[in-house]
Amino acid sequence: MEEEKIYIVGAGLSGLIAALELEKAGFSPVILEASDAIGGRMKTDEVDGFLMDHGFQVLNTAYPEAKRYLDLQALHLKNFEPGAVIFDGKDSYIITDPMRNPLKIVGMALSKVGTFLDKIKMFTLTQELKKKSNEAIFNEPTVPTHQYLKEYGFSDLIINNFFKPFFRGIFLEKHLNTSSRMFEFVFKMFALGNAAVPEKGMGQIPSMIRRQLSKTQIYFSTAVKEIEGKTIYLESGEKLEADRIIIAVQPDKVMKQLQGQFAPARQVINLYFSLQRSFMARPMIGLLPGDHLVNNIVFMDDVSKAYSSNGRSLLSVSVLESQLSESELIKAVQAELESISGVNAEYFKFIRAYHISYALPNLDDLKYSIPMTECKITDHVYLAGDYLLNGSINAAMTSGRTAAEAVLHSYMQTH
């Protein structure tokens, strides 16, 4: 077994899980990673006493794959308070736990966010989805989420003030055109689990998987240029002969014949500011309904103190679309922050921006899982990555395992 050369392209979550599963079966795979670190889209930088995730993202504790691969206790997860602070012009109000305890939403906030009927509908949906398996959710016919919400009978008030800003920040698209399957899945996860970040940042998640690897070698700064048959051509000009290859990146990047077969990605801009003190002072997401540059905000040190060790508060701001130059964008965002908080724009000290051009795959046909046969493209080349299923941590992990199983299966047939 040891002599079989299995290469994995990409050290994101899917590549790391594929390696872990191959190790469990006795193999010693080699990961080829273009960048200088593991984690792919899930990384945390340490800058001037702040921890900055590459884009605002959370782990949902109800993800089945998170329970399988992560020691949630050892991550020292810090939970968000369920619900959201809605910034509506100069006013702000809190909607507590709408997806787990909708009947507890307090009357006053509800009157601004939705109707009494919305509260009942929220409750019914919560009950329905909790009982529905993830596979069943992804086997439903798909309609755009905005249509689904209308057809379910939610009012325009709650769609515009809660669902739109909340789910835009998750789907990373403005109009809720994302499939109702993803809506149901995410809603169910929020109904069952907590949104959380590891105490010391999202980068702790891939690090925890890497620590479980003992026989896998990772070559950093090793970008794959092209794969042809069993040969891997590196950007450096070197070539490697493989026995099996798992491509844990969108494969059109490394296989000419697949170019043009994948939809463009969804992007997001994540800006970080520091402020003397959080103006929210609670571990909650802040939403800006309507037409703003800013979609959502969070003071990360309200969620986990370790995100700031220099005494200032760290504000993470997500912007979905902008044609502005970076300096114009910073000014415009500071002005919006002033308008919702009353804190003078100049007090929001800009730290850095992450322009994430590939944040989520833009998929029409979302899946929860695929049979092993579907990730095999030749006898030697297999696919992994969230783009095969749906854009989530859960999907990336599932896809890594499926690819590893397919490789193992191929050996069972040839030996």
Ligand SMILES: Cc1cc2nc3c(=O)[nH]c(=O)nc-3n(C[C@H](O)[C@H](O)[C@H](O)COP(=O)(O)OP(=O)(O)OC[C@H]3O[C@@H](n4cnc5c(N)ncnc54)[C@H](O)[C@@H]3O)c2cc1C
């Ligand atoms: C801003 C943002 C917010 C998100 N929010 C959430 C959330 O709240 N909840 C959730 O569940 N999910 C969220 N996600 C999605 C989640 O992060 C991804 O689904 C997951 O990390 C994808 O892992 P992956 O292994 O499929 O791909 P990637 O992480 O993209 O890994 C691919 C790896 O391959 C490497 N690579 C690329 N090209 C080459 C090459 N030619 N040669 C060698 N290596 C190469 C890359 O450097 C990278 O390390 C979010 C993502 C982003 C960016």
